[in-house]
Amino acid sequence: xxxxxxxxxxxxxxxxxxxxxxxxxxxxxxxxxxxxxxxxxxxxxxxxxxxxxxxxxxxxxxxxxxxxxxxxxxxxxxxxxxxxxxxxxxxxxxxxxxxxxxxxxxxxxxxxxxxxxxxxxxxxxxxxxxxxxxxxxxxxxxxxxxxxxxxxxxxxxxxxxxxxxxxxxxxxxxxxxxxxxxxxxxxxxxxxxxxxxxxxxxxxxxxxxxxxxxxxxx
Numbered sequence: 143x144x145x146x147x148x149x150x151x152x153x154x155x156x157x158x159x160x161x162x163x164x165x166x167x168x169x170x171x172x173x174x175x176x177x178x179x180x181x182x183x184x185x186x187x188x189x190x191x192x193x194x195x196x197x198x199x200x201x202x203x204x205x206x207x208x209x210x211x212x213x214x215x216x217x218x219x220x221x222x223x224x225x226x227x228x229x230x231x232x233x234x235x236x237x238x239x240x241x242x243x244x245x246x247x248x249x250x251x252x253x254x255x256x257x258x259x260x261x262x263x264x265x266x267x268x269x270x271x272x273x274x275x276x277x278x279x280x281x282x283x284x285x286x287x288x289x290x291x292x293x294x295x296x297x298x299x300x301x302x303x304x305x306x307x308x309x310x311x312x313x314x315x316x317x318x319x320x321x322x323x324x325x326x327x328x329x330x331x332x333x334x335x336x337x338x339x340x341x342x343x344x345x346x347x348x349x350x351x352x353x354x355x356x357x358x359x360x
Contacts, residue, residue: 202348209279209300210342210354213270216281217340217356221252221265224333226288237336237358239309240321245269247309249336250287252359269295272307279304279344305345311337 224233238248248269267289269282279302282295289295311319323332336358343353 214356219253219359220336221250222334223250228291235333245271303347308343310341312339
């Protein structure tokens with residue numbers, strides 16, 4: 143092989159190998175990258191939407207479980223203590239359900255702990271009702287079991303999206319009732335007698351019918 147003569151440079155690589163991209167090739171490459179980016183962004187958006195939906199459903203079920211847990215706790219600790227009505231002239235049964243009553247269910251609940259040693263008893267009055275205007279299941283409670291007209295209840299919204307609630311009650315003889323005390327139960331037993339079981343039915347807009355059957359305390 144001969145050396146270059148008179149300091150002339152050696153023959154370089156083929157000029158065609160140094161050619162860059164044409165404008166058309168650049169546009170095609172940019173279009174491909176853009177399509178890939180759109181596909182990736184769409185996939186990420188879908189994943190995020192699915193994650194949000196899953197979290198929303200999980201939270202919904204947590205709300206339902208919490209509401210049914212609170213209801214079950216109240217029903218399991220029914221106390222045979224009649225309560226004076228707001229006028230102070232008559233007595234209300236310790237467990238009260240009926241189409242003409244103020245609330246869907248009202249009861250005396252025992253086991254109200256008092257760790258702070260406040261000047262109050264261990265029995266409070268609890269009620270549940272369904273508010274159609276807001277499709278909401280609401281829990282009420284009064285700090286004094288013998289409330290007056292000036293004793294407002296504490297109001298807690300337990301569950302939204304409620305279409306209806308229905309309650310069935312099983313007596314000690316195995317008979318189901320829609321109201322309590324039963325009409326055939328004589329006084330004064332009607333004031334302190336509680337059902338054996340309570341079937342608490344909730345009808346939800348998004349899920350449908352759920353229920354909890356609770357063995358009543360007291």
